[in-house]
Amino acid sequence: MYTQRMFDMWSSVTCKLEAHANNLGQSNVQSPGHNNSSGSIKAQIEIIPCKVCGDKSSGVHYGVITCEGCKGFFRRSQSSVVNYQCPRNKQCVVDRVNRNRCQYCRLQKCLQLGMSRDAVKFGRMSKKQREKVEEEVKFHKAQLRAQSDAAPDSSVFDTQTPSSSDQLHHNYNG
Structure with a gap:
């Protein structure tokens, strides 16, 4: 009940801010759950x-x-x-x-x-x-996509390779 009331209050405030920002031609306020993929020019900038x-x-x-x-x-x-x-x-x-x-x-x-x-x-x-x-x-x-595509895949790291903490533990005890 409390969270629903907070959500309703937040939605009301953000809708008012969104309307005000749109009047200024500077929409950048997002209401909860609003998809920004096709958002305002300001958000894309x-x-x-x-x-x-x-x-x-x-x-x-x-x-x-x-x-x-x-x-x-x-x-x-x-x-x-x-x-x-x-x-x-x-x-x-x-x-x-x-x-x-x-x-x-x-x-x-x-x-x-x-x-x-x-x-x-x-x-x-x-x-x-x-x-x-x-x-x-x-x-x-496109640059961001290319960078994420070029990032190393986490599955490449083999579980048999000892981590630095394993190596330190081995050196300390061994």
């Missing part, structure tokens, strides 16, 4: 990695598909007068691991990719933009 650092993206921010970290970094870089300096030759690698090492190069990469305070969009994507995103989503889904 999240399969594309962040264009700045390659981390898991969370949507289109300031006109570019980015993660939450790069979105926040760009927002902070625009909200105050900053004068970042590169300690190297202005050719730093900006990836998930190194993105916090050089603010200058990270900001330059954001700007080169087209991030802009003016690029905050409300409403729908144009057909051309949507087609481009859908093609990129297909590409990344």
Whole structure:
């Protein structure tokens, strides 16, 4: 009884949020049991990695598909007068691991990719933009499938091969 009431309450809240998000053109809220395979563009965009650092993206921010970290970094870089300096030759690698090492190069990469305070969009994507995103989503889904197909099969590991803990136990006792 209690779980049914909680489920009904959750469904009611998510339906209201879904309706509100749809009004904003940014549906990303899923109700329990909702299949996301043909979900919203925003949900599909999240399969594309962040264009700045390659981390898991969370949507289109300031006109570019980015993660939450790069979105926040760009927002902070625009909200105050900053004068970042590169300690190297202005050719730093900006990836998930190194993105916090050089603010200058990270900001330059954001700007080169087209991030802009003016690029905050409300409403729908144009057909051309949507087609481009859908093609990129297909590409990344194919990459993920290829990676999972190339992963070693767990049945390959033979039970006769001693594990490292078995080997340690044998060496310790033997």
